[in-house]
Amino acid sequence: MQGAILPLGAEVVLGLLAGLVYVIYRQIRVPAHLQGLPRVPLTNFFKWGYNKTSPLEQFFEMRDFFLQHETYVTWVGGDWKLVTTNLEHVKDIFTKTNHTIEKSIPNRDYPESLFRRFIGTSVIFSNHEVWARIRRIISPAFSNTQPTRVIGEVTKTLIAKLDKEDTSRLVMDKPLSHMAMDVLGQTIYGFNFNALENPDTKYAVLLQSIVSKLSNPVYLLFPYLDNLPFFRRDDVIRDLDELDEYMYKMIDEKRRQLAANPVRDRANVDLLTLMLEACEDSETTRLSNQELRDNTTALFLAGHENTALSIGFWMYMMSKNLDLQEKCRDEVLSVMGDAPEDLIPTDEQLKQMSYLHASILENLRFNPPIPLIVARETSVDQTIAGIPVPAGTSVGTNVIAVQHNPNYYPDPETFNPDRFLQKSTGERFLPKFIPFGSGPRQCIAKNFALLNEQVVIAMLLRKYTWTLVLGEDGKETIWSTPFSMFRINNLILNLKARY
């Protein structure tokens, strides 16, 4: 009896193994139409992942390759992508998006995967009419809001928090991340998570736990595992149920408040309220509760790490270029004065800080938080970068390679804000500055994000001077997540209070 069971068990195991090998082979084989093109070796992907090599370090390691080959293929996130850094072709890809090129939807064929349940149908993960309708409703909310004061108040809390710590060796990762969370909490939901003062606040912990569990690469590559009894993730399902309950309660509450008190001061109201208000206009602009939940979650996710990361990178660059830090501070002090107290810049004052603004843009050129924009798929057969490709081909651009290309930016490895002070000479627009993407799918919150950086940085410059502290291994390891959406890691500064 036992003899009959064992071979059957072995057959099942062998069958599963063969299936697994086939699935892996399908994921890593180069499609026929991309064969023969220059290729980033697949082994690099695993090496970089293992060594936690940052995207900028990856670029430096393969700089010659990227400069020699404008168009190449690379394996990212489960398939081979055709990537170009030729600006004409980059423009082509950006402008075709939403026509013959689509934004790729993660786990598109597995709507029942937990990742899909989490991201829902939002402005980030949708296409064509669905996307156009959502973007039309959300965009005015962004142009109607100017949350300078909210950002300033959160920065005051950040400073108060830092002042309580040993500022001679401060790990900046968490404070910056919590600051970004508190700004977005108030500007998107009108709700203060208070993550700075209470990092264990329920919603913050819940979101972070969901994001970290859903980032498990095994489930991202093999989403159908969520349907197999042995692999079911009950803890994530529980977290998602809890998140939904919380979100829907918040939406109902906002709707009640809006009915009782129509919005008067648009500049200081949260995005969710502005979206709800837009929904009242007509049937065509109505977002369902589920869409409101999906889109506010999407905004929060899209904004949170990017904001923390770009402010962290800016502080890092200024710890390496102390003369520039001084120059930025001089400008801020000349505009806001040097009274020994935390002051929030006014919108008028921010406009006068042109060097600070230029330094923020230069940082986004040098350290783009989204180093590869490759979430794109051709929806019909066509030619991309001169190469005929069938529908379903992943395409995109390498933001770091574009922004560090000496043909587009002379002396690209010098951090030089002055390059963003020069007025454009009226040359034809080509997308060479693309930290926020370009074309119809450009970051919806570009101005909001820049405002956020300016306010926080101006206030930090008035309050502190800072230098870099090396990690215990004697290295500066400020970033270490190897692929897109990487987070700030181990930025250690010595902050000296000026008042």
Ligand code: HEM
């Ligand atoms: C420095 C900060 C930020 C950077 C560098 C950044 C970068 C980007 C990039 C590169 C894209 C385009 C991706 C693509 O084309 O595939 C994008 C899209 C988007 N971003 Fe941002 N972002 C930032 C901050 C924010 C913030 C604060 C929010 C929300 C409050 C946000 C919300 C979005 C949304 C909703 C989209 C999708 C737009 C669409 O597809 O129509 N971003 N962002």
